Amino acid sequence: MLMTGSPSLYEKRKGVYPKAVDGFYRRLKWAVMAVTLAIYWGTPWLRWDRGPYAPDQAVLVDLANRRFYMFSIEIWPHEFYYVAGLLIMAGVGLFLVTSAVGRAWCGYACPQTVWTDLYQHVERFIDGDRNAQVRLANTPWSAAKIARRLAKWAVWLVIAFLTGGAWIFYFADAPTLQQQFWTGTAAPGAYGAVAVLTATTFILGGFMREQVCIYMCPWPRIQTAMLDEKSLVVTYKHWRGEKRGSLKKAQAAPDIYGDCIDCNQCVAVCPTGVDIREGPQIGCITCALCVDACDAVMAQIGKPRGLIDYCTEDDALAEQKGGAPRPVLSTLLRPRTLAYFALWICVGAAMLFALGVRTRLDISVQQDRNPIFVRLSDGTIRNAYTIKLRNMEARPRPMQVGVTGLADAKMWTDAGSREQAGSALTTMVAADSVEKLRVFLLLPSAGPVRQDFAFTVRATDREGGGDSEPARFERP
């Protein structure tokens, strides 16, 4: 083949001009694209009534107040393990999908793929299909070419702007922010985020495309390690296709030539410029457009579909030896995928359970360590604690703080004085907020050096509920 003198160390990007194709997987890709884009653009505009003390946006990451809202679920910073749980689920989910169907995430749901696909449709609409695109790329710059390019880039930019713009709506009330955005009163960070995301969408979706999947993305490197011979990947059945030759040759000598008529349709439609007939390779994102393309060719020349198909390596070998193709379901249901699935369900169930039983009222206690205790003039010993009462409900709640395990302890806060000391404190905790109290606890000087007890909090409204937190009283 190529016998160049010294190989170039750096390679110019080869243009990829994928051809339009239709078929089952192409339609699936359309559907996934529509759903994912709708979710991305639509979610911030969903409303969710949480009453007067909380925002009305269904999904909201409120960075300023450190809250995360998702429909009826509200996550506080100390509950961040839910996010960790979601990340674990996403990770296991990817293992599951990958072990079952290879890089299907890449081929259908990855944002890079979705936006690249969208951009390619724009390109096709303006420049025409593959051949016209190649021709246009090779013609010198002219008014017509410039006009076309500008038109294409303009549409790309609009999409990029809508993409970058939508992102900020997840972090603030969408209708308000939209108004602020257009009137120039939004936070500078919002404009910065839109600018950066618009630029990256434009560059990555318009110009980098498959280069992102091949050179920049770390995921294929990990993902290929998770594939095994039982994973469904897009496979060219070379024993059926080879030796390839033109339709004419194949018809003339059917026992020499295989089913592949070397029409190059599978390469022409590939969004990453891969020739799948060379075997599995890192550039392939398993989008199966080549399957659609080849199936169409097979239909035309009257051969069974599936020369290129989703197929496990094991099944491909079995088929080569004369076995029948296995149904997809049986390839999906195998111990490894079932184990991942079970793990995924377990994490999800554990999180649902934790969500179900979590309290919306919480006390935490921190003891003053410097000084640990103070002797008062009448000989009694005072310890001090900083108590945080969290009211995670969207309404103010009255709460009573007391102690258990300490007889005759007297307490007061730094807002009151010792004369008002009692066996319990009551306070009103504002909606959706934390009340910080510095609490003094008083006991006679006689007693053990250390005494363990617990602070308790009880909501005194009709809904009730409570929490307690261990603490310690110390003496000289």
Added chain:
Amino acid sequence: MAEDKRIDAATGTEIKLHEWDGIQELDTPLPRWWLWTFYATILFAIGYMVAYPAWPMIDRATAGLLGWSSRGALDKELAAREQQIAPIRQAIAETSVTVLPQRPQLMQAAIEGGRAAFRVHCVQCHGSGAAGSKGYPNLNDDDWLWGGDIAAIEKTIADGVRNPDHQATRQSLMPAFGKDQLLTAAQVDDVVAHVRAISGQHRANAASRRGAKVFADNCAVCHGPAGAGDRTVGAPNLADAIWLYGGDADSIRDTVWNSRRGVMPRWDDKLDKVTVRMLAAYVHSLGGGETKPETRAEPGG
């Protein structure tokens, strides 16, 4: 070498000569944009070196065209911070210390400012938690020699105690009853027994009953007939559980014999008025402050 070249049939790429466990490597070229990105980082680095301090010289680094320095940036930040808190300091300066606790937000700001100033100026004697030690009062408790309301605390901080070069300083002069031969050794022992009896450390006995008479004649004028102390002259309460110099017999005998003359510096000549006021607010907030008006904890956080 040329004949050693092997080309991979499928991709047309040269195969590197090394091999590990039968695995060979394709010499796939890197994309061009990668190279340009690399050049761009080099250009950026050069620009950065020109614009910002970069090369170490003998006593400092090259200045950089933008004239930026970390010290300069710090100065700017500090100045901005000063400016930011200036109105708060102004408000504290204009609010009398007795009114301050009625303005919770301002009081809170003063307490935080006082906490910071305390760490710089006061911890050497009173300790980082203000718990004091022998001879240095614990500021957390409810026992005050000169009064524990916020105005009294401010005055103590501003004028000091027994500060030799200040007229307004707080003065309390307990005689050295033993050293100056105002009392005999036996009388001192008796009065010590009496003081320990009224502070509940042991039961009244013959010595303490003799001491009660000595106390009435010599000590009650400042400490009061019951030994409850007198804040107008800084005389400590002898009937409570708190002892600045220790409440055991030896320490009390030492105090009566030699007197103690602890000194607290005046701070109004070293610190500005606002800082002194903030220190008073902080000390008042430690748990022993007296006649404290209602304040409410801030929500949030």
